[in-house]
Amino acid sequence: MRRLMWNFIGVLVVASGTAVFAAKEPAVPKAKANATSTKPSPVTVVPAKSTVTPATPARLRTGQAVIRGTTPKSPVSGTATFAETSEGMKITVQVAKVPPGKHGLHIHEHDSCADQGNAAGGHYNPESAKHGLLPTEGFTGAHAGDFGNIEVGRDGMGTLELTIPDLSLADGRRTIGGRTIVLHEKEDDFGQPTGNAGGRIGCGVIIVGYDDDER
Numbered sequence: 001m002r003r004l005m006w007n008f009i010g011v012l013v014v015a016s017g018t019a020v021f022a023a024k025e026p027a028v029p030k031a032k033a034n035a036t037s038t039k040p041s042p043v044t045v046v047p048a049k050s051t052v053t054p055a056t057p058a059r060l061r062t063g064q065a066v067i068r069g070t071t072p073k074s075p076v077s078g079t080a081t082f083a084e085t086s087e088g089m090k091i092t093v094q095v096a097k098v099p100p101g102k103h104g105l106h107i108h109e110h111d112s113c114a115d116q117g118n119a120a121g122g123h124y125n126p127e128s129a130k131h132g133l134l135p136t137e138g139f140t141g142a143h144a145g146d147f148g149n150i151e152v153g154r155d156g157m158g159t160l161e162l163t164i165p166d167l168s169l170a171d172g173r174r175t176i177g178g179r180t181i182v183l184h185e186k187e188d189d190f191g192q193p194t195g196n197a198g199g200r201i202g203c204g205v206i207i208v209g210y211d212d213d214e215r
């Protein structure tokens with residue numbers, strides 16, 4: 001009889017225990033449900049805010065030319081970089097292993113450096129202007145690629161930096177992408193028709209890309 005009683009109590013304890021667990025379990029999902037139900041309201045606000053920001057920025061182009069000597073044995077090398085900015089086309093030219101002194105530097109109209117640079121054709125001159133110095137004389141007094149001279153030191157190195165407004169790499173009235181940058185043998189004296197700068201000792205084709213392509 002006592003055993004029966006203990007067994008009965010035992011059953012009650014077990015039963016109440018499971019009853020307690022059974023009673024607790026639903027409380028957990030409720031708490032979760034409450035937690036998730038409080039989150040969605042701020043979350044739904046975020047997409048509403050983010051729809052304000054997608055102002056698609058203008059894709060600014062960049063260009064690059066690798067300058068090489070125009071004859072097989074020439075040691076001349078260099079780079080020219082071009083970047084469309086809000087202030088205009090930012091141009092940076094660096095050359096090496098070039099005889100010291102001033103050397104004419106222009107954009108020529110064609111897309112090839114073959115035939116000792118002669119395949120580059122004449123100066124890029126979309127407005128049939130006279131030859132001059134573009135940074136000071138502008139498009140009415142100079143060709144669109146009349147960058148003047150690059151000064152080379154005793155170490156054979158030279159750098160030229162320019163910013164030219166209203167010059168483009170791929171659209172508009174004055175596009176220099178796919179054309180050539182030509183380094184001349186002699187100084188550009190700004191005489192007509194092309195500055196008496198002599199032969200073409202360095203040349204590179206301007207390849208166009210985009211700022212956002214950089215990885």
Ligand SMILES: [Cu+2]
Binds near residue numbers: 104105106107108182
């Ligand atoms: Cu030239």
